[in-house]
Amino acid sequence: MENKIKFILNGEEVEVLCSPVKRLLDVLRDDFNLSGAKEGCGKGECGACSVLIDGKLINSCLYPAQMAEGKEVLTIEGLKKSRIFEILSESFIDAGAVQCGFCTPGMIMASYALLRKNPNPTEEDIREGLSGNLCRCTGYNMIIEAVKMAAKRGEGLW
Template identity: 60%
Template sequence: MIDFILNGKKCTSQLPPQSRLLDVLREEFGLTAPKEGCGEGECGACAVLVDGMLWNSCITPLANVQGKSVLTLEGFRDTEKYKLLEKCFGEAGAVQCGFCTPGMIMAAEALLRKNPHPQEADIREAISGNLCRCTGYNMIIKAIRMAAEKGAGLW
């Protein structure tokens, strides 16, 4: 049994400790925002926050979250920070197919928690582990800068 906090609620997984966190989130808890992209920790589609840090859930064994707090997009969605990021991503044209968007949003949240006033280089570095094949990165960078500017005091 692995005990952890998932989106603010205590939970226990009965799955083997070597199970991938991505599979546990999707199959046991029905959370589908983290996606299977590459399965190797290279694309960021599966990104979640673990104790406030960006982790690729496809390469994280369930045992590694014992006693930790895991936040998925589903748990982040009801916050003012998410609503601002969602609005900025829309206004900047940073969403097309949507496959990478949950991971990009989580990467943006991880960055803005650490650095509420990032420069473009900071944003590029923060999303460097996230691939987008549709939108291109300029609009995503613009969206994160916009959120940082409009969200003064949120982060």
């Protein structure tokens, strides 16, 4: 039996019918054609499906869509509309932290969540903030440098 849920998606109120077992990742991709959050591991271990719910970073592959009722969901597509996205993406490019791009949306969402909480993170803070996100191509040193660069470039915006 499908239920109707309403939530704020990237700043707009939306409504969708979905079964109680449908994951938020599937609703975002199938019902709203938002492909930034990706299915990597399907177990909440890689971070490719990262989105923010009410400002908190979550793995959408583990999150039942019905739990989004009344909440605010921010995906990479929503973040892309902001100056903050420009700062983060330019920093990732300038630091050489993007190769295949599969993990990049999740890394950017994790970086944004971290910098909102801690706009001046230490390297240890960055490592901890990105700890649920895996990258198989770039290596983490360049990603850490990208977050440091973004923190400096976005000073006062976070």
